[in-house]
Amino acid sequence: MxxxxxxxxxxxxxxxxxxxxxxxxxxxxxxxxxxxxxxxxxxxxxxxxxxxxxxxxxxxxxxKRILTIESPDAERIQTSEKKNLLIDSYVKWRIADPKLFYVTFGGNERAAQERLQAQIRDALNAAVNVRTVRDVISTDRDKVMAEILANVAKRAKPLGVQIVDVRLRRIEFAPEISDSVYRRMQAERTRVANELRSIGAAEGEKIRADADRQREVILAQAYAKAQAIRGAGDAQASRIYDRAYGQNPEFFKFYKSLQAYRTAFSKPSDMLVVDPSSDFFSYFKNPQPAMPAVPAKAMGK
Structure with a gap:
């Protein structure tokens, strides 16, 4: 043992x-x-x-993997218009030279991230300070990210770090200017709305004026046509009266007198002051005047 x-x-x-x-x-x-x-x-x-x-x-x-640096808070960056923007970004990076990385940071990834975050802030300021809000948000957004990527990659290479990608996730106005921006946007929308209302009102007046003109033309044409029809009817009626009068003048006088009596004494309260010897009462004095025979055609048979 x-x-x-x-x-x-x-x-x-x-x-x-x-x-x-x-x-x-x-x-x-x-x-x-x-x-x-x-x-x-x-x-x-x-x-x-x-x-x-x-x-x-x-x-x-x-x-060895690709790592991500996300900013804990949105960075406050000022544009060329002196307006503050809150920009939230993230960076993809990896260790490209392990020996150089260890010599620089002692193998501490936290120290490397803090160093890269400072470089990202500097690159953001450099890219945004020379541009307007419109450029940063829409027209030059890709250029801004490309410039930040190139800037940070150049400064990170001597540290043994490779920058893979840079992205701007969110861009907002700072709270102190958001209200003024919204008010300006509201005023602009109100101006556009009033302009559209004015154009609509002008178009409406034009349409109404054209409709009134067409109405007047249609009414005038209808009145002219009605007058023509009425004139033709009156002319035809006159011809019929003349033809009837020519066939039996005495009967025609008798018939017209009856119509005059009916019109004059249509109401019991009507009063007529006329000389009894006038021709108006000729058929009252002699209700059976000598009349020639009435042709059947004249009597409507």
Whole structure:
């Protein structure tokens, strides 16, 4: 038993040295192999690797994936019109040079993000300060992002960082100018609405005037046509009267006198002051005057 104890201790030491000399590099990480505090090797391919046990060599892992920096609060940026905008952005970045990155930041991703956020703010100011609100929001939005990407990528390269993409997620007016902007927009919409109402009123007056003109023309034409028809009717009636009068003048006089009597004495309260000897009462004095025979055609038979 006493002989086996040293063997077990030696075996445990050997296993410990073996485990401390083996390390695994995954697909998501870089591995920096340090030898007495100096970077000896940068390993980017996944696999099983060997090293000397500590303290002779040790391994530090860095993230190989694309990382995201999101601004915790929207950045307040001023445009060329001296208007403040709140811009919310995010940046995609990755470690391109693990050795340089470690030398710069000591492998601290948090320190790298803070440094990159400061550079992003500077790039945002540089791109937005020379543009108007309209340019930033609509016309030059892609150019702004391209300029920020180029600016930050150029400054991040000496840090061992690659900037993959920059995006502006949200652009808003600062609260102190939002009300004035809304009031100006409301005034502009009101002006456009009043202009459209004026145009509509003018068009309405034009349509009504044209309709009135057409109405007058139609009424005039209808009146002229009615007068023509009435004149033709009166002429035809006169011809009929003349023809009837020519066939039996005495009967025609008698018939007209009856019509005059009916009109004059249509109401019991009517009063007529006339000389009894006038011709108006000739048929009252002589109700059976001598009349020639009335043709059947004249009597309407």
């Amino acid at each position: 006493q002989r086996l104890l040293p063997l077990l201790v030696g075996l445990l030491i050997a296993v410990g040295l073996l485990f401390s000399s083996v390390f695994v590099v995954g697909m998501r990480h870089y591995a920096l192999l340090f030898s007495l505090g100096e970077v000896k090797q940068v390993i980017s391919e996944p696999g099983l690797y060997f090293k000397l046990p500590p303290p002779f060599q040790n391994v530090v892992y860095l993230d």
